[in-house]
Amino acid sequence: MGVMRTKSIEQSIAETGEPEFELRKNLSALDLTVFGIGVIIGAGIFTLTGRAAANYAGPSIALSFVLAAVCCGLAALCYAEFASTVPVSGSAYTFSYASLGELVAWIIGWDLLLELMLGASVVAQGWSQYATLFLEKIGIVVPESVAPGSAFDLPAFVLIVVLTALIAIGIKESLRVNLVLVAVKLFIVLFVIVAGIGFINTANYSPFIPPSAAGEQVSGITAPLIQVLFGLEPTTYGVLGIVSGASIVFFAYIGFDVVATTAEEAKNPQRDLPIGIIASLVICTVLYVATTLVITGMVKYDKIDPDAALAAAFESVGKPGYATLIAAGAVAGLMTVVMTLIIGATRVTFAMSRDWLLPRSLGRTNPRTGTPVRLTLIIGTVVALVASLTPIGKLEEMVNIGTLSAFALVSVAVPVLRRKRPDLKRAFTVPFSPVLPVVAALISVYLMLNLSGETWVRFLVWMAIGFVIYFLYGVKRSRMAVEERGEKVPAPTDA
Incomplete structure (x- = not known):
């Protein structure tokens, strides 16, 4: 049956050497760690922390971040094992092709496109709002006809055009810019933590876990599926509030999996990929927990402004100038997130077109830049149009469901590949397999x-x-299908 076709690891790795589809190996462990931090620390630290503390868990939101980090950590271990064993572009898509078959690989690839392209669009709109706010603070007003929320969001469009051009020029150049922006972002996050410590009132931590209360009743199609299926009553605060908070702030960690999409461009993937994935997750967890402890220490949890928690916290202690600095940090921070998500989307689509599940001509790399320029321009155009023309606030949860389904399938794929290919050299292995991978899948x-x-x-x-x-297209035209039928593999010009 065609849809169950699996591609051997050796075949996947061999295809990375084909001249027309070859990516340059430019990235070190430091590049990959910075790449991971660049995509993880985004809107989450500037907005999500306060909203989750105010509405779900109070000061114990710090525990929600730890719980979410543990969940992500389990998935990260699975990604690290795969990425170091199969150092091929495409992340979860490529891993599942080798273990669960072509149809599951296509499903994951399609999921990842949803996560990465829609995620880039959503974050670009958030960036546009912060950029407009920052420009106003320094005396520049964006006309209402092209401001965020209008029929055409000009700042979001311009951002994506500039970033797409940068990504097309080359991955190393993109990551140099990323390094500078991540440094600015980390400086501002550390500044917020250090400056905020002096304004902490320890009385605000009491009670650390607020008593449980009935949550807002939501019915019908807008209610969480678990509530509909099992008739659960919504609650906030208490122990269940910590769990609910974890499912909200989990999305502040989305992005570490994007590091795995650049596997093929790492200089020493067996060593560098596990370091990049796990180091970026650990660093971000420490920063998230420290930030939440500062916010909930500065302002009583029930008085936190859910929309602009950090800025409002400093304004409440007479430091409005810090709010401008935080807006600048958000502008730098969200820019790196959008860039990283677009890179991830191009690398996944690149892997799918190299397998001919999408038109193979899309996946050609430019000999001068070593990047798939045509594909980068197509994806950048789609993201720019979606971000500038669509009110996609309601679609944010779509990013999350795409990511979680990919996490679940990758976690299941680890023990499957171990059983199918025990002979493979694994530079990094998930401990306690298959228990940990199964737990990771269940949590997702x-x-x-x-x-x-x-x-x-x-x-x-x-x-x-x-x-x-x-x-209609991929099942008959994929590289595996052509080889299975014993047909001659077309030359590059036949695409």
Whole structure:
């Protein structure tokens, strides 16, 4: 059966040496760690921390971040094992092709495109709001007709055009800019933590875990699926509030998996990829927990401004100038997130076109830049149009469901590949397999069930579109299908 075709690891690695599809090996462990921090620390630290503390867990939101980090850490271990064993572009898509078959690989690739392209669009809109706010603070006003929320969001469009051009020039050049922006972002996050410590009132930490209370009643398609399926009553605060908070702040960690999409461009993938994935996750967890402890120490949890927690916290202690600095940090911070997500989307689509599940001409790399320029321009154009023309605030949860489904499938794929290919040299292995990978998959599914029924319906529609494309195009034209039929592999010019 065609859809169950799996591609051997050796074949995947051999294809990376084909001249027309060859990516340059430019990235070190430091590049990959900075890349990971660049995408993880984004809107989460500037907005999500306060909202989750105010509405879900109070000061114990710090525990929610730790719990979410443990969940991500389990998935990260699975990604690290795969990325170091199969150092090929495409992340979860490539891993599942080798273990679960072509159809599952297509599903994951389609999921990742949803996560990365929609994620870049959503974050670009958030960047546009912060950029407009920052420009106003320094005396520059963006006309209302092209401001965020208008029919055409000009700042978001310009941002994506500039970043797409930079990514097309080359991955190393992109990451040099990324390094500078990440340094600015980390400086401002550390500044907030250090400056805020002096304004902490320890009385605000009491009670650290606020008593449980009934949550807001939501019914119908907008209610979390778990509530609909099991008739659970929504609650906030208490121990369940910490768990609910974890499912909200989990999304502040989304992005470490993007590090795995650049596997093929790492100089020493067996060593550098596990370091890049796990180091970026650990560093971000420490910064997140420190930031939440500062915010909930400066302002009583029930008085936190859920929309602009950090800026409002400093304004409440008579430091409005810090709010401008925080807006500047958000502008630098979100820029790196958008860039990293676009790079991830191009690398996943590149891997799919190299397998001919999408038109193979899309995946050609430019001999001068060593990057898939045509593909980068196509994806950048789509993201720019979606970000500037669509009110996609309601689609944010779609990013999360795409990511979590990929996490679940990658986690399951680790023990499957171990059973199928025990002979493979693994530079990094997940401890306590298959228990840890199964736990990682179950946690991902549980967090998916906390998303609304509306999100699930949209997700199923997106998947249905993916199935139509696969069965009309990919199943007959894929590289594996052509080889299975014993046909001559077309020359590069035949694409």
